[in-house]
Amino acid sequence: MHKIIATIMLTLTLGVSPQTSLAASDPASPLQSVQNVDLKRYAGLWYDIAHYPSKYQERCQDSTTSFSLRNNGEIDVLNSCRDKQDGTLRHADGHGWVIDTTSNARLKISYFWPFRKEYVIIDQGKEYEYSVICTTDKKNLWIIARYPSMSNDVLEKISSNLEKQGFQRGNLINTVHTKNLQPVQLSTRKAEEVPNVLLK
DSSP, rough: OOOOEOOOOEEEEEEOOOGGGGGOOOOOOOOOOOSSSOHHHHOOEEEEEOOOOOTTTTTEEEEEEEEOTTTTSSSEEEEEEEETTOOOOEEEEEEEEETTTTOOOOOEEETTTTEEEEEEEEEEEETTEEEEEEEESSSSSSEEEEOOOOHHHHHHHHHHHHHHHHHOOGGGOOOOOOOTTTOOOOOOOOOOOOOOOOOO
């Protein structure tokens, strides 16, 4: 969501795994972004709850994404996860910017300059307790939240909304979060401080 999730998520990723076992999303179905994103509220730590298969995340657990705002309005992104087998920490630093300033819901993120990819925020909680972000080709998608777990009712609501936009809920992989989850430091790039959100 390539390098997100993520090299985050990750919860945004470097690339996708082979599509042989992945039910195709409907590319013709219109992709609707949310009407408005308050970037200051969106900033901070997010936990990956579920995602579409991606090569980078095949052995990941404890996947998180952090967003921080620069003084110029651009965005620093840090996707991280821990390898299930050896516990190694993987991470990917990205640089993003808003391309739809009316809604702030469409971003471009680059992990390897000059390559960049467009991401769209297509669902979010009223209190920014969860968010859903995807690529415009619908091959990558992440459900992220402020806590490392989510109620079945909320996940069902999100999944139903995804189906209306042509996504296949059967493609979603639930992310494992361990009890010894430790927050990962943000990129060393100069940026405004990100709120220390729910590091429990």
